[in-house]
Amino acid sequence: MKFHDLKAAVHKPQKRVGRGISAGQGKTAGRGTKGQKSRTGSKRRPGFEGGQNPLMQRLPKLRGFHSHRLKPENVYTGALDSFTGTVDNVAVAEAGLVSSSHVKVKLIVKGQLNKRLTITLQSASAGAIEMVQKAGGRFSAVPQVGRPSKSKPTKA
Numbered sequence: 001m002k003f004h005d006l007k008a009a010v011h012k013p014q015k016r017v018g019r020g021i022s023a024g025q026g027k028t029a030g031r032g033t034k035g036q037k038s039r040t041g042s043k044r045r046p047g048f049e050g051g052q053n054p055l056m057q058r059l060p061k062l063r064g065f066h067s068h069r070l071k072p073e074n075v076y077t078g079a080l081d082s083f084t085g086t087v088d089n090v091a092v093a094e095a096g097l098v099s100s101s102h103v104k105v106k107l108i109v110k111g112q113l114n115k116r117l118t119i120t121l122q123s124a125s126a127g128a129i130e131m132v133q134k135a136g137g138r139f140s141a142v143p144q145v146g147r148p149s150k151s152k153p154t155k156a
Helices: 055-061 077-082 089-094 126-134
Strands: 073-076 105-108 118-121 138-141
Touching (some): 077 126, 105 126, 126 138
16 A cells, blocks of 8 residues: 555534634624624524414415324214123224224214213213213223234245
8 A cells, every 4th residue: 555545534624713804704704794694592493484484384274285184083972872891993883883993983972871881992072081981981092993914925
């Protein structure tokens, strides 16, 4: 190996700005004159557009914007009188009260509930929880039931 084949690590010293006019980055120190970014302590949150409504807040208001978040399907307390024991996503789907056992289900007050039931759904209104407890039952919130993953066929 020869001396001219050696490659030294490139290390540039940082520029010391604002150290006088002869230093090359004096006076305004490369910040320009006046304005919000020229001042010290200038911190703006990400997405700030000077008081204009930021892009991330404007987008949902645009025409044609559709949220992909699925709304929970509602089940009413009056419909639960036909159940016995435990009420969960699978039981509610089999009874035809919701489209699938894999959707979010919310229990809402409409009609009377006189049976003692153990209910495990994603959510419920405060009145519905109170009605279930008055009937001697129990409500517990559980996460949404995921769909089974499809396993990819292996090549032999």
